[in-house]
Amino acid sequence: MTARRILFMGGVAIVVAVIVMDAVVSRTREGRRTTRDLRADITALRAQRDRLQSYVLRAMSQDPRLNGLPDRELRVGMPTTLASSMIAAVVTGLPEHVTLQLEGLQVRRQGDVRRVVTLGEYDLSVTVMRVAARLTTGVPDIEFGGNRLSLALPVRIASGTGSAAIDFRWSGSAVGGAVCGDLPLKEIVTGTVRPATYRLSGTLHLSRTDDAILLTPRFPPLRIVVRVTPSKASWDLVQKTLDAAGGLCGFVLDRVDIRGALEEFLATGFTVRLPTERFQSFALPAGIASTLTIRGTPIQFASTDGSLTITDDMIWAGANVTLASVEPQR
Amino acid sequence: MRLASLAALALLAAVGSACADRYAGAGPLEAEKAILERELAGLRESAERLDRGDPVLPANDMLIAIDEAFVQRLVAARLPIDVTSGPYTVTLTHVEVGFSGAPAARLRGTIARDGVVALEATVGLIAALSDIEIDQTTSTLHAAMTADHLDIERVSGIESFLSGASLDDVARLLRQSVDEQLPTIEIPVRIQDDLDIPPVTSGPIRLNGLRLPIKVVVSRVLAMERRLWISLHVDVGQLGRATP
Numbered sequence: 001m002t003a004r005r006i007l008f009m010g011g012v013a014i015v016v017a018v019i020v021m022d023a024v025v026s027r028t029r030e031g032r033r034t035t036r037d038l039r040a041d042i043t044a045l046r047a048q049r050d051r052l053q054s055y056v057l058r059a060m061s062q063d064p065r066l067n068g069l070p071d072r073e074l075r076v077g078m079p080t081t082l083a084s085s086m087i088a089a090v091v092t093g094l095p096e097h098v099t100l101q102l103e104g105l106q107v108r109r110q111g112d113v114r115r116v117v118t119l120g121e122y123d124l125s126v127t128v129m130r131v132a133a134r135l136t137t138g139v140p141d142i143e144f145g146g147n148r149l150s151l152a153l154p155v156r157i158a159s160g161t162g163s164a165a166i167d168f169r170w171s172g173s174a175v176g177g178a179v180c181g182d183l184p185l186k187e188i189v190t191g192t193v194r195p196a197t198y199r200l201s202g203t204l205h206l207s208r209t210d211d212a213i214l215l216t217p218r219f220p221p222l223r224i225v226v227r228v229t230p231s232k233a234s235w236d237l238v239q240k241t242l243d244a245a246g247g248l249c250g251f252v253l254d255r256v257d258i259r260g261a262l263e264e265f266l267a268t269g270f271t272v273r274l275p276t277e278r279f280q281s282f283a284l285p286a287g288i289a290s291t292l293t294i295r296g297t298p299i300q301f302a303s304t305d306g307s308l309t310i311t312d313d314m315i316w317a318g319a320n321v322t323l324a325s326v327e328p329q330r
Numbered sequence: 331m332r333l334a335s336l337a338a339l340a341l342l343a344a345v346g347s348a349c350a351d352r353y354a355g356a357g358p359l360e361a362e363k364a365i366l367e368r369e370l371a372g373l374r375e376s377a378e379r380l381d382r383g384d385p386v387l388p389a390n391d392m393l394i395a396i397d398e399a400f401v402q403r404l405v406a407a408r409l410p411i412d413v414t415s416g417p418y419t420v421t422l423t424h425v426e427v428g429f430s431g432a433p434a435a436r437l438r439g440t441i442a443r444d445g446v447v448a449l450e451a452t453v454g455l456i457a458a459l460s461d462i463e464i465d466q467t468t469s470t471l472h473a474a475m476t477a478d479h480l481d482i483e484r485v486s487g488i489e490s491f492l493s494g495a496s497l498d499d500v501a502r503l504l505r506q507s508v509d510e511q512l513p514t515i516e517i518p519v520r521i522q523d524d525l526d527i528p529p530v531t532s533g534p535i536r537l538n539g540l541r542l543p544i545k546v547v548v549s550r551v552l553a554m555e556r557r558l559w560i561s562l563h564v565d566v567g568q569l570g571r572a573t574p
Contacts, residue, residue, distance in 0.1 A: 035353060035354060038359035045366040045367065046366060049369050049370050053369075056554065060386050060387075063385055069395060073397045074396050076394055076519060079391070082391075082566075085566050089567075089569060090569060093570075096569075099535075099536045211520060275530060278530055282525055283525075285525070285544050286522070288519060291518075294408060314393075321518060323403055
């Protein structure tokens with residue numbers, strides 16, 4: 001074999017070995033894309049991405065909720081419709097859990113009765129043993145404007161019951177006492193609470209703290225009057241007692257006019273002030289946290305440049321956040 | 331003789347072709363492709379919503395908008411991240427976040443192998459924020475990080491490093507380990523799930539302690555124009571007594 005032939009055969013052997021190696025490597029890279037294929041894939045994917053991105057960005061630019069987005073790194077936004085739903089859920093659900101209860105109120109009337117001469121003195125007291133009323137509310141009107149919500153809603157005394165004790169004492173003079181005696185009258189009168197409707201109006205003031213959007217209620221005091229209408233049965237009982245006294249005693253009782261006094265007392269009613277000053281601020285359900293846990297360590301951080309923006313659609317709170325540097329753990 | 335020359339030329343061409351690596355430089359291209367695919371997945375979801383007549387971000391949901399620079403600081407605060415896989419240790423030391431369709435992040439670091447002192451190798455990792463949820467313990471948002479692609483970029487001391495395995499195989503194995511060991515990222519948004527109304531116990535008007543149950547869940551995540559959007563669906567329940 002000549003040297004040339006040996007060299008040629010050697011070259012062929014090398015070539016075959018390279019081709020075999022390439023085949024082996026190719027087999028192990030099965031499923032992988034070549035560089036050329038990848039470049040083609042990327043070109044196609046970029047075209048799709050650019051087209052879809054344009055579509056989505058155009059839609060987002062037309063979303064009115066994104067107007068007024070604060071120029072801050074971190075923003076939390078609540079739709080005004082959602083805020084209204086929350087407030088409505090509170091104000092309409094609240095009355096079911098409210099009890100209005102009056103006890104121990106008393107009115108007293110004293111005087112004397114004369115017919116030519118003083119017949120005697122009387123002491124009439126009416127004591128409210130208990131009045132319990134149920135409140136309801138109607139649908140609230142909520143309006144956003146500036147940095148506050150205006151809220152107005154009907155508050156209704158829907159129903160209730162009451163009872164009062166009548167205590168009449170008569171101290172007769174020589175003449176009157178001899179004729180009428182002491183004329184004691186003690187009766188319990190029951191009745192129902194007269195329905196009435198009031199309007200509660202106020203504002204919910206929006207503000208922000210470092211980590212929350214707050215709603216602070218501001219309502220003027222609301223006074224409602226609870227009036228009780230005595231039941232017919234109760235009146236009948238009182239009247240029966242009064243009718244039983246005749247003659248001079250009947251005159252005495254007519255002059256005192258117990259029923260009139262009671263009617264007047266109940267018609268005036270009982271004024272109750274709704275404790276609107278006790279309505280406390282509450283936070284909306286999302287805000288900016290003031291601590292983070294990084295590698296198991298709670299880190300306090302500061303939010304600065306806080307902002308609050310209210311539009312027709314959204315309540316936006318925003319802040320820039322400064323993270324303290326964290327030492328790497330090794 | 332001529333035949334031998336022609337045969338030699340043909341063989342040389344074959345050798346040349348075989349020697350040209352059709353996969354050279356594929357790593358960075360695969361990384362870019364991984365990012366594009368993730369961006370497209372998010373954009374397709376948004377486009378489908380628009381095609382149905384729905385807004386990109388669900389109506390009536392709370393919205394969180396976070397700039398990518400802030401997210402980058404959040405991720406950077408977790409660095410360095412060490413991940414071990416067999417004899418290899420990946421240490422991620424740098425991050426760059428980019429939100430243009432997907433909440434993606436590029437991390438860079440180094441790789442070492444037990445027993446190999448003179449090895450110098452860098453890794454590039456394409457990751458994405460995923461599974462953004464409310465952490466029930468802290469009542470804040472947190473996000474998992476998912477490793478989409480890992481590339482071993484520059485290696486010296488290769489004969490010690492490979493030890494019979496190809497760079498691609500090592501990168502694939504490491505990506506799986508990195509994916510399992512990447513930490514969660516806490517996002518400083520606090521979620522409150524109930525509204526409590528304190529009792530009123532004096533005066534003619536009395537009120538029990540009340541609670542308005544509020545259920546909040548993450549409904550959508552979107553990364554667009556250098557900003558991460560998270561929408562939160564809020565269900566407001568009925569006002570009831572607060573249980574102690």
